[in-house]
Amino acid sequence: MSKQELPVVDLVAVACCPPLAVRPMDAAQAAMVAPLFKALGDPIRLRLMSMIASVPEMCVCDLTPAFDLSGPTISHHLKVLREAGLVDSERRGTWVWYRVKPEAFRQLGALLDISAAPAATSTA
Numbered sequence: 356m357s358k359q360e361l362p363v364v365d366l367v368a369v370a371c372c373p374p375l376a377v378r379p380m381d382a383a384q385a386a387m388v389a390p391l392f393k394a395l396g397d398p399i400r401l402r403l404m405s406m407i408a409s410v411p412e413m414c415v416c417d418l419t420p421a422f423d424l425s426g427p428t429i430s431h432h433l434k435v436l437r438e439a440g441l442v443d444s445e446r447r448g449t450w451v452w453y454r455v456k457p458e459a460f461r462q463l464g465a466l467l468d469i470s471a472a473p474a475a476t477s478t479a
Contacts, residue, residue: 376469391463394439399424400432404455407442412454 372384380388395401399422406421407413419429433453436442441460442453 372466374468375466390439394435394441400436403432404436404441407453408455412452415451
């Protein structure tokens with residue numbers, strides 16, 4: 356696997372991870388979850404994700420003109436989001452349509468939920 360490729364994320368395995376604020380992740384859990392955050396860690400992919408999440412679905416033909424990048428570069432970024440399990444796609448004729456995978460966002464939200472964190476104790 357090259358530096359640019361991310362492993363396909365097993366969202367079922369990610370769902371088994373407790374919130375970060377509850378207890379530290381072990382190495383295996385961190386390895387499962389890291390590709391989700393790595394996929395969102397690129398500004399182009401974060402923008403793409405925001406554009407796709409803001410509507411029920413979006414055609415790649417509407418995504419590409421929003422960037423000063425080539426079509427293949429946009430396709431690469433969309434592939435990373437798809438392999439991370441954050442978006443789903445469907446080919447319709449010559450165009451591909453993208454939509455968010457709500458379960459992936461629910462799982463990310465659960466990981467980042469600090470309401471489950473133990474209350475901090477005051478030493479004052």
